[in-house]
Amino acid sequence: MSLDSAVPLPERPDVAAEAVRVPVEPGxxxxxxxxxxxxxxxxxxxxxxxxxxGDGQVEALTQVLLRLHGRSAQVAAVVTADAVDRGTVAGSTAANTTQWVGRHAEASGVPIEPVEAKTIAVVAEACRERKNAVIAAAVARGSCTVSTAGAALVNADKVAPVIPAADRGEVLAWFLQLDPALGVKGVQALTRKILATYATEALSAQDAKLEQVETLTWGTTATGMTRLVAELAPANAAVLKAAITAGSAPRPATADTDGSGRAGSHDAGRTTGADEPRGKDAGGSVTVRDERTPGKRRADALMELITAGAKVAAGDVAPVGSAATILLTMDLSALTDGIGGATTPTADVLDAGAARRAACDADLIPVVLGGPSQPLDVGRRERLVTKGLRAAVVIRDGGCTFPGCDRPPGFCEVHHVTPWWSGGETSLTNSAMLCCRHHQEVHRRGFMAQVHPDGVTWDLTPGRMPSHTHAAA
Known part of the structure; x- marks a missing residue:
């Protein structure tokens, strides 16, 4: 479920009955x-x-443990609210509810992070108020994480003044009806989307203030490493994330064999194991996987950007291309009239002004209209997806579409649902985004999918793909 599908905003659920506390059975x-x-x-x-x-029992155990992990935090908030109501917290030596929660966590032998203790305490305090009955009911029945509840409480105060016709309970209900997988980020993004729709000037002013207080600091860790800490406004953060993501995908290395089947990497930037070949070409070389961690790949991508930028700044090379490639979903009015906002594939919401500024010097692909220069359906004329088609698939799918997978677009490929070699066209209606692993799995097992205007639905029945024993599309 994408953030866009959460607007128009859903109807407020009936929570009157849910908000009533049911006494525990005596004894x-x-x-x-x-x-x-x-x-x-x-x-x-x-x-x-x-x-x-056994394997099945390990999976069952993992599910039980994760249920206990998430549910215990919710119940802890409910119990803490009761402790506040009956005066237990006030009668203790704790300075406040957060300290009371932290002390009991420490006494249990499994301390929790201070931020988690504070979140539980804040939600517990809020659940005692009638105006937050929607949140109290959701936490009690386990349909909302404590972190999401805390974010909803904070962001409701930002949204309520913007939409006077909606009461607080209705605003909270909007947040709780988001896909739980979106979590806190979804709540924050929906808040920005509401502000972009109903209070464009307020959102622009807010982001302008954020840009004025942006910071970048660094310090040395105990291991001798340097840690960079940056706080960026949404528009600048979107540019940075897009640029780093584009350069941080895994890069398999090519190496020559020495006749014994072993390989030595030709990539001086990293060392790869000689026993990790993934395939051999006709020239006798093998491909070994990129063993860098995701964090290391992002660090390398950042250094490449800085090195390239330094050369341009020093006049050693001429600037080539645009500042960055950013995919933005927006209404036409966001560009023409400056009304509304724009959404990136990672659900970051930018105000209309930021979107228009990005159009000046970034390789902006606004998903407004296909346009003659960006055809979305090239039929059988093209074997591989065009830049415009990939952009459309990224916006629609938002990442890997395989059930349960959350890999982002930068680590995915565009899959022909009906394979090219079986007559499938290179078109939006025949495309689905898959990460490398699930792309292989789909072809290996012959899975098929149905492509809808708002997403992809997979049929995990093996052998449905036409001639599924052929090579990957």
Whole structure:
């Protein structure tokens, strides 16, 4: 689910009944407490016995542990709210609710991060107020993470003045009806989208203030490394992320064999294992995978950008191309009238002014109209996707479309749903974005998909792809 599909905003759910607290059955609470304490004790045994489980049991155990992890934070907020109501927190020596939560976490033997303790405390305090009944009900039933609840509470205060006709409960309901996978980032992005739609000038003014207080600092860590810390306004952050992502994809290295089947990398920038060949070409060379971590690839991409920019600034080379390539989804009015906002593939929302500024010196691909210079359907004339077609697929799919995968567009390929070699066209309606792994899996198992205007639905029945034993499209 993309952020765009969350607008127009959904109807407010009926939460009147959900907001009522149902008393616990008399005598049941002590039993629940005792059983939970037994579960907590069992958790300490898991590391010693996990090797005794089969693959299916390990998966089941992982699901149970993750449920306990997420649900316990929600229930902790509910219990903390009750402790505040009955005066337990006020009667303790804790200075505030956050400190009360932190102390009990430390006493349990498993301390939590201060920011997590604060989030639980803030949500607990807020759930006691009638105006936040929607959040209280969602946290109690487990349909909303504590972090998302905290973000919704903060951002509701920003949205409410912009839409006077909507009360606070309705605004909170909008946030809670977002896809849970979007999390805090989705709440923040929807807030910016609402502000861009109903308060363009306010959002532009807010971002202008953010640009004035942007910072970049660095310091030396205990290991001798230098840590860079940057705080950037949304528009500048979008440019930086787009530029780094474009240069941080894995780069397999080519190496020659010495007759024994071993290979030595020709890439002086990194060392790759000699026993990691992925394929051999007719010239006797092999391809070895890029073993750099994602963080290392991003660091290398940043250094490449800085090195190239330094050469241009010093006059050693002439600038070539545009500043950056940015994909923005926007209404035509955002460019022509400066009304509304624009959304990047990573769900960053830019105000209309930022989008128009980007159009001056960036390689901007505004998804407004296809236009004669960016055809979205090239039929059988082209074997590979064009730049315009890939942009359309990125905007529609937002990353790998395989069920359960969250790989971003920079690590994905455009897959022909009906393979080229089976008569499939290179078109938007025959394209789906897949990461490298799932692209291989789709061809290996012969999966097929249905392409809709707003996304892709996969049929994971093996063998549905025409002539699926052929080479990948």
């Amino acid at each position: 049941r609470a002590p039993v629940v407490l005792e059983q939970l304490q037994a579960v907590a004790a069992l958790l300490d045994e898991v590391p010693e016995v996990v090797h005794q489980l």
